[in-house]
Amino acid sequence: MARIVLSDEFGRQFAGGQTHFDLDVKNVRQLVRTLDDMFPGIGEQLEAGAIAIDNEIIPDPWLNPIQPNSEVFFLPAIKGGRGE
Amino acid sequence: MSKLHISATVNGEAVEYLCDPKQTLLDVLRDELNLTGSKEGCSSGDCGACSVTLDGRLVCSCLVLGVEMQGRSVETIENMASGEELHPLQQKFLEAAALQCGFCTPGFLVAAKALLEKNPNPTETEARYWLAGNLCRCTGYDKIIRAVLETAADMRGSK
């Protein structure tokens, strides 16, 4: 089972305050669907943000695999990281 | 108002152009003579990207009227290299990575050339103050100042 961590904000808004979940999912798409089934409406919000799987931030996640021992964080959208 | 006919010397060549009294020398260079190496960054003399020499004197071409040019001579970045040979400042700017986006670079080169012609051995402080009218937002000036000082040393050594 992968460890899934929501932000406090999402936990409070959608999941009755719960932020940590152990879920058996194979990829990000399945994870988002599973969470949306559990907490209707959260999926759209999660898709708007970024994600970190095993401490690696992934842009535009969807089909990225999630291992049984993976740790997954949902992050706010990292918008505007625009410099140089 | 009708346009005025102006005869001037640009980069050593006699040119004639028609010019609205409101057009600046920068407008004339860029739009009438197609010399777009001089850049427009502010139109108020605050950024130096349009630097040229006018009768040998460093000026902002955005603060000169095109109609003032009758009988006068202007040198722009386009005439800094001779043939295929870059001016030592141009070469040093490349080697020292003294440019990033490159937009301010023509103005810096024209201004730095005027500095070294007047003062072949400037101190760092003198170079910084001479070039204070040329804004650069990319480099923090470090590599530009180093390039100018190193070129000055090279040019003194080769004389």
Add this chain to the structure above:
Amino acid sequence: MAGYEGKTFKWVGTRPIRPDGVDKVTGRANYGADMNLPGQLTGRILRSPHAHAKIVSIDTSKAEKLTGVKAVITGKDFPDMHNGVMPGDEGVNFHHLSSNIMAKHKVLYDGHAVAAVAATSAAIAEEALSLIDVKYEILPHVIDVDLSMQPDAPLLHDDIFTSGVNPKPEKPSNVVQRIQMQLGDPDAAFKDADVIVERSFKTKAVHQGYIEPHAAVAEWSEDGQCRIWCSSQGHFMIRTLTARLLKMEAAQIRVMPAEIGGGFGGKTIIFIEPTAVLLARKAKRPVRVVMSRDEVFRGSGPAPATSIDVKIGAKKDGTLVAATGEFRYQAGAFPGSPVGPACMAAFGPYALTHVRATGYEAVTNRPLCYSYRAPGAPLSSFAVESVLDEIAQKLDMDPMEIRIKNGSKEGTQMVYGPKLKAVGNLECLKAIQSHPINKIPLGPNQGRGLAAGFWFNLGGQSSAVVNIAEDGTATIMTGSPDIGGSRASMALMAAEVLGIDYSKVRPIVGDTSAVGFCEITHGSRVTFATGMAIIQASEDIVLQCRQRVAKMWEVDVDAVKWEDGHALPAGANAGDQKPLSLAQIAGKAARTGGPLVGSAAINAGGAGPAFGVHICDVEVDPETGHVTVLRYVAAQDAGKAIHPSYVEGQIQGGVAQGVGWALNEEYIYGEDGRLQNSGFLDYRIPVASDLPMIDAIILEVPNPGHPFGVRGVGEVPIVPPLGAIANAVARATGVRMTDLPLTPPKILAAIDAAK
């Protein structure tokens, strides 16, 4: 990633002359405003003189009748857009974006575009603007972020409802969103602190200050095809957004990247291109729109003003036990403030088990607030570094020691969730700690300031093509605008993989119809992500070469290896073959399967976070409050510096911008809500005589997410300077100031008040 660990690089890490250099020192390079098409018209934009007003009417009839005027447009010429963010919008509210480019019913800031003209000369275009009669009904305005968040503040939009609060609000508000991220229980943990410092800070809006104003030339042809030449940080972004805003198909639009005269985040969004396209379409002639400097300040996308509270608690030994921050970031007239990254980056350099970052974003009657180098992070970092410095003073502790003691490192959990992989924070701190600057004695009125900074860096989508010519030379093409020397980095990486001389690689920035999609040049992603695409496309060429040679030698491809630009037998079973160079293989390409074309298209993850630590010495004139920066040293982890000179350049440039931000740069508004310093005379970016040499130290802790170990380097240099300068001024004067910028009048007033 395989293949390069422990490898000695031949090209990567060297400092050759950049491929586009000669064009840029001779004036030949073409920037946005340098394009001049036959029949080209001059476009000019009319802008609001009011901070907030309803547009009652716009009468363009007089302007249209003026001889030489070929087109006049207003907000009505722009298609209506859906108000909201739909799936596929990539988070963009197109109604807002369109309304920013040309106001529809209301103007929301001084400088908001209301109409545009195209005419046969600049003088006629300007006269035409003066003939457009706009009737306004002036509304109350709000500039300050704290005032904007008040319940009775003038409301900018009736369709913004604060997100991230419970219960969902029923009344519209200027507050766009509230976000929060937390580790542990900071409120409880503060009870364990021996010393707590809590401070409030305010900062002013600043501008990226690129020297090249926005410029675009648009051409419309009778079959509906459109070409745009413009300077931006992403011509694919320009294509996508222009197509969406004008309801066109992407393939109808071809965007040619001009050279870009600086961006720093400010050219990652669209301002004038759709206007140029509509004018060109209406006038049936090419139109060039170039912003004046005044328009750049009033009508582009500066960085936000902020109001911040930070509280940090520590043990006597300097161990940080808890920290909280509330970051209130001003947005412009439309949402888009970088408060998310600000929260994420604020405490980045420190390992904290109990920490909370809360962010608010509120719209104000100012131009669209947009990205500026490590967006949001310099401000939140300034507040945190200031409070930390004060804690060190209270504990009588060396400011370096407290930072090293609490420094984040591999395994540290960040406030936004994940744990750090290998990073160079401690390496940077120690490099500064052992720097000779620490041994230089300080004189009267002098102070030394230290600060650390963090930026996570971005990856994302990039494409690259490598074409090998018949003589073995390479043309490499990407769609990432070269904003500070990236062509050189791309060529170095290709030369490294292909094993050919750097001079035999010519890098090109391709237009939107010539190369695959690339995201904007932002977030320090190009050397990392587009570079990764170049590496993969070059590896594709190497593989193809080995396959061709395997055919020639009639062996398996595994029996052919690639070294130093040559195919060699991998072992004895490949036979006694002479090495074949890339040129030799390319010469036979026609007979071995056709042209050698390598390509890669990726969406790169694995961007490695960057850390930087800065130290500086300042002297404050106690009678005038004037600050002189005496010395400045910046250490940064680049992962692997592809072209060290341009890495140093990024560091030095970021420092200079940060020093300006700390000392003198600010948007100054009058009571009327109008910007008072929309020029380089009174918006004071540092000039050459304001700065010392900036000592840039590059450290290389390889990023495990990149084949060469590259980390982005462009963002983090602007994060620490605000804190470093403020800390130095505090130590020089004995007075801690919490309002940026630290102008001479403010400093003198603070010194006098403390007497």
Add this chain to the structure above:
Amino acid sequence: MSGFQYEAPVSVDEAVGLLAGAKGLAKVLAGGTDLLVQLRTGAVQPDMVVDVKRIDELRQISGNAASGFVIGAAVSGSEIGEHAALVKAWPGVVEGMELIGSTQIQGRATPGGNLCNASPAGDCTPGLVAAGAICVVAGPKGRREIPVEQVPVGPGKTSLAKGEFVVALKLPPRAKNSGDAYLRMIPRTEMDIAIVGAGVDLTLDASGTCTHARVALGAVAPTVLLVDAAAKALIGSKIDDAALAKLAAAASAACKPISDKRGTIEYRTKVAGVLARRAAVIARDRARSNG
């Protein structure tokens, strides 16, 4: 926004004729570093622009320290800075001129232009006022000479009548043991408008006692202030710390500044005293070494 008629007369009389006969607004173009910006923004929309740089008299520096220098109104800052004898005799006047803008601006900006632009913050004016410079004005009724401080009468306004323009600035004969200095406060090190400016000119006798002093302040009132009380604080003293403190207090007391985007009333008032004091020290040291 219509265009304008451009004229480049070669004599003073021709210029006066053009200016006096112009219909509508006529503007004099010297270095153009202010006028071109005003034209660009539309702040000024003249019907005629008279370029005075082709008039020889306006382009020369004549005279010497003993007899007094005459500086053509359209001599550029760079040219003034290159005039060794002028720099030696009037370093403060030259400093004021050389602080106007960048090297590029120096190549164009003129003392006549800076004076007639009539900005309270113009860098060239306090030094000239302190020096007791006289302005030579040509007009339809011939020439007249007025003290420099009488040219600007308010921000952007001069006492010049229609058809008049500034031909030259005359500096008085330079006494022995004299020195002058100009200092200004700007947030950066270059490229700014003065928040405060202070010019001091003084003469010492053989014993080092101050026998003559003039103190002028810029950017602290609608026009440059000539502060008699500040000068009196110096005259009769050896310009010691006590005199300098009195000078500073008198300078601050004379200020009638405004608060604006560049500085506050409090700041300008305080720093005016600081700069006047510092400028006086420089002028004193120059006077001592200028025997």
